[in-house]
Amino acid sequence: MQDPREHSTSEAIIKHATAKCKQNGGLLTEKRKKILLCLTGSQKALSAYEITDLYKEQFGESMSPMSVYRILDFLQEQGLAHRLQIANKYISCMHITCSHSHEAAQFLICSNCFKVKEVSIDSALINELRRNVADAGFVFASEQLEVNCLCEDCKAQ
Known part of the structure; x- marks a missing residue:
């Protein structure tokens, strides 16, 4: 199954992201758009420092890591990006250009190359989890599930 982001053009991503931010009362500024494009253009999860370097490489401008972190926080609040706790890295949401709701997200993360695949989980499974x-005396801090894996490429090596 191919990643839907591969079929979305940068224009479509920005158009949908801008509309989503506007609907939520936010503003997708030019710098936020560029950080989002860095994420959507990557096939792997990126740290804030990797995004800082990529931003400079792609757009010829410098941005401090703290500014990148603030923008990443905004993108997460808007549902446009996800922070992967296991890797302390970020990816864009694969559903940016979708207008319908989705099941809970599960992230399959290659522990070798940090390639990430976002898949949906049936709500019945989330309810069981x-x-x-709760039976163990805990509550979810987040319904985002992350699984350490090896991608097919790294498994073959």
């Missing part, structure tokens, strides 16, 4: 967590 929530019950198991």
